Amino acid sequence: MVLQQTFSIRTEGRGTYEITREVRRRVRESGLELGTCHLFVHHTSASLVLCENADPSVRRDLEAFMARLVPDGDPLFAHTDEGPDDMPAHLRAILTKVDLTIPISRGECRLGTWQGIYLYEHRTQAHQRQITLTLNGE
Amino acid sequence: MVLQQTFSIRTEGRGTYEITREVRRRVRESGLELGTCHLFVHHTSASLVLCENADPSVRRDLEAFMARLVPDGDPLFAHTDEGPDDMPAHLRAILTKVDLTIPISRGECRLGTWQGIYLYEHRTQAHQRQITLTLNGE
Amino acid sequence: MVLQQTFSIRTEGRGTYEITREVRRRVRESGLELGTCHLFVHHTSASLVLCENADPSVRRDLEAFMARLVPDGDPLFAHTDEGPDDMPAHLRAILTKVDLTIPISRGECRLGTWQGIYLYEHRTQAHQRQITLTLNGE
Numbered sequence: 552m553v554l555q556q557t558f559s560i561r562t563e564g565r566g567t568y569e570i571t572r573e574v575r576r577r578v579r580e581s582g583l584e585l586g587t588c589h590l591f592v593h594h595t596s597a598s599l600v601l602c603e604n605a606d607p608s609v610r611r612d613l614e615a616f617m618a619r620l621v622p623d624g625d626p627l628f629a630h631t632d633e634g635p636d637d638m639p640a641h642l643r644a645i646l647t648k649v650d651l652t653i654p655i656s657r658g659e660c661r662l663g664t665w666q667g668i669y670l671y672e673h674r675t676q677a678h679q680r681q682i683t684l685t686l687n688g689e
Numbered sequence: 690m691v692l693q694q695t696f697s698i699r700t701e702g703r704g705t706y707e708i709t710r711e712v713r714r715r716v717r718e719s720g721l722e723l724g725t726c727h728l729f730v731h732h733t734s735a736s737l738v739l740c741e742n743a744d745p746s747v748r749r750d751l752e753a754f755m756a757r758l759v760p761d762g763d764p765l766f767a768h769t770d771e772g773p774d775d776m777p778a779h780l781r782a783i784l785t786k787v788d789l790t791i792p793i794s795r796g797e798c799r800l801g802t803w804q805g806i807y808l809y810e811h812r813t814q815a816h817q818r819q820i821t822l823t824l825n826g827e
Numbered sequence: 828m829v830l831q832q833t834f835s836i837r838t839e840g841r842g843t844y845e846i847t848r849e850v851r852r853r854v855r856e857s858g859l860e861l862g863t864c865h866l867f868v869h870h871t872s873a874s875l876v877l878c879e880n881a882d883p884s885v886r887r888d889l890e891a892f893m894a895r896l897v898p899d900g901d902p903l904f905a906h907t908d909e910g911p912d913d914m915p916a917h918l919r920a921i922l923t924k925v926d927l928t929i930p931i932s933r934g935e936c937r938l939g940t941w942q943g944i945y946l947y948e949h950r951t952q953a954h955q956r957q958i959t960l961t962l963n964g965e
Contacts, residue, residue, distance in 0.1 A: 667808055
């Protein structure tokens with residue numbers, strides 16, 4: 552049994568957007584009992600992370616760390632067509648990845664207690680982001 | 690054919706713990722001949738890496754590099770509830786990822802000669818870590 | 828339905844090598860309509876990245892960034908048997924990952940408009956790299 556859906560998430564610029572509930576609901580409604588849930592972002596400047604979901608300071612620290620690791624406007628970068636956050640957004644997406652696979656059992660996403668699924672927008676401006684979810688199992 | 694098992698690994702604090710034999714054995718005993726083996730750690734401060742398995746200095750260098758890249762006690766971090774390794778553990782897990790998929794053929798994990806599968810514990814203290822293995826194929 | 832193929836790519840040393848066309852062709856010829864395409868590199872010093880495919884300066888900036896993040900010949904590293912790029916190659920592969928899963932629908936890889944699939948060679952010398960593609964779906 553294979554099921555696939557594409558949905559879109561509106562971001563308000565750089566930062567993490569929780570999609571755990573959205574993903575859980577889609578898995579539940581699919582009727583799939585056992586297998587995997589694959590998520591894929593169709594962009595090169597947004598990504599998917601599994602992050603601690605209890606204390607919002609974790610996601611603020613994540614953003615502070617990424618901003619220091621891949622500085623906007625770094626003179627190292629030649630690719631600056633769309634502004635100082637253009638190339639950093641591509642690098643952040645490569646370092647944090649656009650694909651993510653989660654186990655499903657008893658019809659539910661099997662996340663750990665503190666694991667939340669986040670769409671990570673790396674551009675400073677708002678964007679519409681497409682995500683495809685593919686369920687594979689029985 | 691879908692098969693899923695959850696097992697736990699006891700870590701003795703920060704460092705890499707080889708689970709290649711454990712994973713290979715579970716794949717072999719499953720009877721699955723062709724497909725994929727998906728591994729998932731149910732935590733936000735431990736992760737999975739494929740790393741060179743011949744020279745232990747590679748894993749020591751990996752740890753030295755990660756310790757420099759994401760320093761414990763960095764004043765950048767606000768999330769320090771559980772100590773100076775708390776936020777660094779989350780960041781290391783995000784950078785090295787909690788999910789990993791490996792091809793299976795002829796009933797075996799198809800790893801390269803020098804590839805070992807490691808659970809990477811990022812907290813300094815010992816922990817019990819849950820890993821779910823999902824096999825998908827025929 | 829599960830299909831698996833292994834193919835090899837000759838690299839000319841450090842840098843990114845586009846394999847999008849190769850992967851698209853193999854998916855198309857497989858006859859699989861809906862599911863996932865899993866790619867896996869059987870090495871610890873080469874990896875797979877999804878990267879912007881329009882402006883080559885993005886991949887030059889990616890290489891410049893990785894070279895600064897993980898410097899060749901860094902005195903931190905003990906594992907230098909095969910030269911100053913040996914340990915950095917392992918770290919770059921761990922940070923950018925050897926596995927990648929892409930959704931398939933209507934018999935095609937469902938990549939975003941600007942997403943290209945690249946084999947990322949991290950050693951300075953030329954290598955032959957093995958990649959296994961596993962298709963799972965219907």
